Amino acid sequence: MVETRNDSLPSIDLSLGDLDIGSLQIIRNEDLEELKELGSGTFGTVYYGKWRGTDVAIKRIKKSCFAGRSSEQERLTVEFWREAVILSKLHHPNVMAFYGVVQDGPDGTLATVTEFMVDGSLRHVLLRKDRHLDHRKRLIIAMDTAFGMEYLHSKNIVHFDLKCDNLLVNMKDSSRPICKVGDFGLSKIKRNTLVSGGVRGTLPWMAPELLNGGSKKVDVFSFGIVLWEILTREEPYANMHYGAIIGGIVNNTLRPVIPSDCDPEWRRLMEECWAPDPAVRPSFTEITNQLRVMSAAYQNKAHAHKPS
Known part of the structure; x- marks a missing residue:
């Protein structure tokens, strides 16, 4: 941060x-x-x-x-x-x-x-096959992350390394996971760099404009990748060589493949977050509003399907 x-x-x-x-x-x-x-x-x-x-x-x-x-x-x-x-x-x-x-x-x-967050990183939770995360829980985790990021941006703090490894989770209450934005080690000291000291962030989550500075919208790009991680429980571009990833980032053409059965609203939000032009990406306030609407719609649908 x-x-x-x-x-x-x-x-x-x-x-x-x-x-x-x-x-x-x-x-x-x-x-x-x-x-x-x-x-x-x-x-x-x-x-x-x-x-x-x-x-x-x-x-x-x-x-x-x-x-x-x-x-x-x-x-x-x-x-x-x-x-x-x-x-x-x-x-x-x-x-x-x-x-x-x-x-x-x-x-x-x-x-x-x-x-201390009892379940460790969100990456760790997503990899555990015994942990079922239904759509409602995925929405809660996404909302928690967006609220945390909205707060940081309101304080003029850019995270620069937002990914599931840096999101921490408590699943003690099985019906209501808690997710918090964290960062293991102070970012300036542990920077993952392409060129020593040159570029912040970790490659697959990295917004293309980070190569020449970047703004708060770099975190929004990374949040789009995090939404994809929450959806698929996979790591982006896991089978690609680093060189190909760098090339895709430099050309601003690389995006993860969205599963065909993805919820249309979830897909729309992901694609807005990783829009090639940073100016087009939503702010975290807009993202939290969208997630609130998605959550309400999901709850209404769930109630409508409950047997009376």
Whole structure:
């Protein structure tokens, strides 16, 4: 998640001094219990644990993330704290809660502490064949995601890496799944790039205009791909070579194949979201309104089919 700012302004070399770290909760390492490793990547390792008895996800960031010349180390450190401050100020039921930062980890490493979602990523839930997601539940998950994204965009925050791996789910209530927008690791540090440091986002979900900057509408494009994932439970372009995917993105011609039995309204929304021209794509406010209408229509149909 990245806060957008006017790029025409000269970049100022900012020290930590001008950051409002006062709003940030600093969590002591001794107050955390690590119980289980959930996954690791280039940026570090994520654990399920407890913070004073509450379930949390603890992300330990590798020291190597802050490697490089001292000026680069300073820039990345400022970037980390700036993003932590932004994330700590976000409060929405469909955005994963950010609790705070650990400064005194092993070897002086940094960590972030966030809300723990019991079923992990939406990707994980979609891959589980024992979990039946009917049309109503798929609509709920899509709506939750859209509400979370609408809130982020209202705060001028562009996610840049929206996909099922970064959506977190709680299926405890079998009739009402809960989905929240998350992002494992702070985005600037763990960026998946085509060219080192050049392009944000992960290829199959990436809007073509990201190759030359991009706007809030890049998230709308990615949301269209997420709708396809929720529908098919598959990963886009799974059988294609990376080179062919890059070519399709550059030419702005690559889109996943929509199943023939797809609900017409769902199809229309997907196609609007991944329209080649960003200006034509709906905003998340328009998307949430469309999903509300789809949900109401589905409920009316379900009631009409119930035996009296």
